[in-house]
Amino acid sequence: MYNYEKYTAVKAEIERRRLAAEAEADSRSADLRAKSAEIAEIDRELSGTGMKLFKAALAGEDLIPLKERNQELNKKRREIIVSLGYPEDYTDVHYTCPLCRDTGYVGGSKVCSCLKEELIKATIASSGIGNLIEKQSFDNFELGIYEKDERIYKRMKNNLEVAKRFVENFRTEPGNLLFVGKTGTGKTHLSTAIAREIIKSGFDVIYDTTQNIMSDFETDRFKNAYSQAEPLAEKYLKCDLLIMDDLGTEFATPFTVSCIYNLINTRQNRGLSTIISTNLDQQELLSRYEDRIYSRLIGSDYRVLCFVGPDRRLV
Ligand SMILES: Nc1ncnc2c1ncn2[C@@H]1O[C@H](COP(=O)(O)OP(=O)(O)O)[C@@H](O)[C@H]1O
Ligand SMILES: [Mg+2]
Ligand SMILES: [Zn+2]
Structure with a gap:
């Protein structure tokens, strides 16, 4: 599911909107009170109604006259506003x-569509x-x-169908391609x-080339051991779906090979889904990577889909 930092950031943004909207309305009211003594008088009376209602309720008095007076004042206030143009x-x-008055929730606990949308936007932005x-x-x-x-x-039609099924079953059946x-x-x-599609259904997804992913692992490797910052590569180990593109185009060293193995292995152990794509054929995969990586990818952990057809970049 969406990570917690993203949720807090989005919630804070919606909260900021609410406070700004309320402050703007307040400042428009203050403006009107300066222009109209009548409105100033009405607002003075209205600002006391909460307390009056509270006291009347405690004393067991009839609240209806107070509420009616309140309505009447509000009606008059609107009329004056209109008359001022x-x-x-x-x-x-x-x-x-x-819908949610910029709280992010409707009816107390249901997540509002605006909060959902903002979460999707933030996840796309960080993906x-x-x-x-x-x-x-x-x-x-x-x-x-x-x-x-x-x-x-037939092959490409099958690939498309497998991809769609992968999305449909994602919630219940994590898998690797x-x-x-x-x-x-x-x-x-x-x-x-x-x-x-996976982002739209509420999951945290990261897409990048193998080369860029490896470069984050390299950066972490040479970082000061006392650094407080979360390692850059942490996100690749945590996200619900990792898409590692162009395996085989990174500069391969014993370090990157062991990172790739760790990444694949850790995600597998955590039950997190991974999609890897590569231009290498099986023979090239085997000679470039250790047997333990090859056997993971070609073995039972990953479903292999072969992409065939013309180079669409040349079409
Ligand atoms: N079946 C397809 N229908 C529409 N566009 C396609 C199809 N296959 C590839 N493309 C387009 O061709 C270009 C190259 O495809 P891409 O996915 O980048 O290839 P690859 O990652 O296998 O090298 C992209 O612009 C992509 O959108
Ligand atoms: Mg590609
Ligand atoms: Zn809303």
Whole structure:
């Protein structure tokens, strides 16, 4: 699920909106009181009604006359506002989200759609997918382009179906995918399409190239041992779904190979899903990485999908 820091940041932003909206309404009221003695008088009386109601309730008195007086004052106040040439709701609080009055919750505990939307936006922003998220989806992953070749068509149709099922079952059945195929065959497209759907259903997703991920591990490695900051690579070990793109294009050293193994292994042990894509074929994977990485990827932990067809970058 969305991580806690993101949730607190988004909640604080919504809270900030609410306070700003209330402060603006207050300042519009103050403005009107300066312009109209009548409004100043009404506001003075209205500001005491809470206390009056409270006292009357304690004393067991009838509250209806007080409430009626309150309504009458509010009505009069609106009339004056209009007569001064302002819109009737001029001093109302203009919330960004009237549904939850910028609290993030409706009816006490139900998460408002605005809070959900902001969480999705924040997760997209931190996912590393950037503008690919708008460009690449299941909807614009075309199969028609493969129809000339029955074998290619069947494979790519199957890949799309597996990807969609991966999304549908994500909540209950974490799983891992290995996308294998030459450049331009749609591996990044399909993996970011998956990311987009998984983020929308409320999970924390990170997408990046293997090279960039490894560079964060390198940075952590050479950081001051006394540094208080959370390691950069921590997020790759924690997110609900990690998409590690272009395995095999990173500069391979014994250090990166052991990082990749640790990453795959830790995520597997934690029951977190991973999608890895690579231009390398099985033989190249085996010769580049240790047997223990190869056997994880090609063994039973990962479902291997082969991407075939023309290089779409050249189409
Ligand atoms: N089946 C497809 N339908 C629509 N666009 C596709 C398809 N396959 C690939 N593309 C597009 O072709 C380009 C290259 O695909 P990409 O996913 O980057 O390939 P890969 O990651 O395998 O190298 C991208 O712009 C992608 O959106
Ligand atoms: Mg790619
Ligand atoms: Zn709301």
